[in-house]
Amino acid sequence: MTTEPPTPDPLGPAPLPDSPPLSLLTYRPPVVPAEELPVLSHRAMAWAAGALVVLGVGLAVGLLVAFGGGGHADQLDAIKTAGTIVVGAGGAAALWLTARRQRTSELSLNQVRAAHAATVADAEARRITDLYGKAADQLGSPQAPARLAGLYALERLAQDNPAQRQTIVDLLCAYLRMPYTPPRREPAPPSVARPSGVPRPLLSGPARQRASVRLAPPAPRGGTPSATEAEQEYQVRRTAQAILFRHLVYGTEDGPVSTFWADISLDLVGAVLGPANLIGCRVVAVDFTNVTFTGDVWFDRTRFGLSAVFTGARFTGEAGFSHARFDHDVRFGRVTFDGDARFAEADFGGSAKFDRADFRGPAVFTGAKFSQAASFADARFGDRAEFDKARFVQGWFGGARFGGNAFFTHSEFSAYASFKEVRFAGAFTQFGNATLASSEFFTAEFGRNTDFTETRFTGDASFTMAKFPEGVEFVRTEFGDVNFGGTRFALFAAFTEAKFAGVTRFYECHFGDRAEFQRTRFAADVWFENTEFADIAVFGAAEFGGSARFLHTRFGDVGGFARARFDGDVFFDDVRFDGPVGFVGARFARPLRIERVWVRLTGHKRKLETDSTWPPGTVIRVPGEADPLPEGWGVLELEEAAE
Template identity: 35%
Template structure:
């Protein structure tokens, strides 16, 4: 409150008090005399002064309230100002932190890009030691930056997909150019083997995927690549593409886990191949693949469809204790040696149409949950279906058995189609059980097997 206002209020109270006293002094004592007059005038003075003092007290209380209100408002304003300053300071710090983080992130990304570019350039060098240096630099970069691992794995796969020819034997000639070319091929082979080892090393999950060096969720695309002594034992990948790849030397995949699709279509395995205990969680395509050595799938699981159409086994094909959860097809497959399916389980449709098996075929203890199709299959040697069960139809139309055909004992729950089948040697059905009489139209049996089969099962 200003000084002028305060002065005016004081003057106003004084005037008002004087007016009250005057009124009470003269008007209130009119007609009184002696003691009553004196008493009345003192009473008027007391009342007027009380009114003046009361008004002054009220005004003093008002001034006190104003000062308190002003003090509180001032404190509130100061608190709001302080809070605003603190908020501004916090926002400034946060902005500076975000700016610093962004700058640091940008700087880190620039460093990663620079390292990646430099390492990729080294991998493209014409000198093997520099290529090796680039390879290991990329490995370190991926290990320290998980978000870069698939990119770097894809780069290594792209490098391995580049055309390459094995060096072969050293040249007998002393021509320096020939010797240098051979040495360059030898060095390139070592770089490629190192790249394969980098990938396999980081695809090993360890117990409960606990290894810090494990790169999870990696997809390998090595289509058309030339690979040497591949070792993916105990590894785990998201998906693999080896379509058209050439595997030089032994290829080991024991206990491999593939979470997504796997393609080996048209691949060539030049030596023995170990695919034991592999789990294919999705489709697996081996159509048109050639195994020049033995191929062992012992104990493996195919959770999705399995395609072996047109596959060629120059050596033994081992499918003991394999589980096929999805549809499996071996149509037009060629087995150059023995084909073994001991205790395998076919839980879905199974087709071997037009397959050719040059060696002994054994289906010991096998279960065909949906039956099996062996139409036009050629069994060049003995074919043994021992302790096997066909829960659905069994189709052997126009099948050719060059050796002993043994179905002893076998359980045929559905119809057995042997139309136009050819049995060059004896066919043993002793102990076999038929849910439906076998269909034998046009079948050719040697040594009276037809008569024995018809008599034993009332099909004549």
């Protein structure tokens, strides 16, 4: 009865390998045995000798039969010829055996050399393993000098053995990831003057005890053992960090320096690092998740080949990434910058995420380039934020808070810009000369002195429910389709010489102060529906290329349309003018459409406002004694309707 092997459980533990595990330090492929050479047997040699004898006899007989009939001389020549042929064949066989013997000797020599090389490699591997093990043991020593010696031994080992560099870097990173609390450096206590006087041995009793206490020398200054150990560990970690980072410096454009370690990745998750200088470094990938940098750190001109992760990290000092290059994705989500954060001229080749990042100091992204999506969703900018001349493909700032000044002058968003629910609380919010494709400012709140001068909106723009508590300037701004639905302008709003190339909507807007649309050009249809101008509204010399609709709109103080040009249909439906109105020099290419336009009268209810000038072909109907119109108001009508 045969027993079948049991079926392996797919959910059970994996079977152990037949071969022992490879060393973590040195990997060598398995040795493939060389092909065995054929051995020349005795039987083969006997057959070869017999063949030579048969060949010689056969040749001799054949030659004698063919040429031996003439006499003894001919027979002798035939035998000599046969012997010569046999001797030549034997010589050829001997030459073949000599060549075979030479080849065997060379193969043996190669095997000896290979064995010697393997022996040397094994000795080198054992030496590396011994050095690595001793250095690792030194790192675990309670004595700081021993740990320092282990670090320098590992550095030398990695410098001399490029194949071991990543392994040694991983060991250094693991050491820096160990739990650690930096020492507290408290100011030294003031020096205490030693009491003067001389010993008085003749005193006895309580007097002597008091004197001994008074005359005792002060305790020697110095930290407790725990504080001393913390300071020593701090120095050891500084050394490990310096060794790790100085070998990542590439060198110059001409080529790397001899101390550069190529193709290195860093895993420092949760580590506590001191001040770091990584200017000009090159790494494959880094993971600084939840790392705490306790001092200034500089990554200027550093190149990150693959992913760079800084999620949850904290920079207690300045953080410099100027001219840094990120070839792939980078993550700065939930990062805290206590000091300045400088990303000037940084190049982000992949996506960049700064979601919920906290910039407590100035954030400088001047001239930064984002080749893919860049997200600053729910980020906090406590100080000024500089994005001047930054280039975005897609920029997401939804829910961000700008506590200081925000500068986006000359910036570019080539595909999309989202500022949904953003709060600008600084004194200045500048978008002057910026270029934005499709953009969204839904429910955004702007601070003081908001400037969009000469900004270009090349796609759809939405300012729905946005709030401008103080002045805003859209002077010479260019729009495509734009929606200002529900926007609140608390103080002046200047759209002087702005250009609206697409459909424009001012739906349920409120202008609390002066609204200027002088020399503004509306190339397509424009709606002012349910909009209120609480103060002066100036449309002087404005051009309306499409239809212009003023529906359910209220003009508070002054409504000025002097020299305005209307090339399309014009609708004034349910409009109220509370103050003077001016249409001097206004031109209408099509008949004006008026319905329920209310005009406030001054003085006596039957007297019109003398400063007002109305469109040609219109009259003001003054209410009579029995007219149902409210007191103090008239109705603007077309002359034909009035007749």
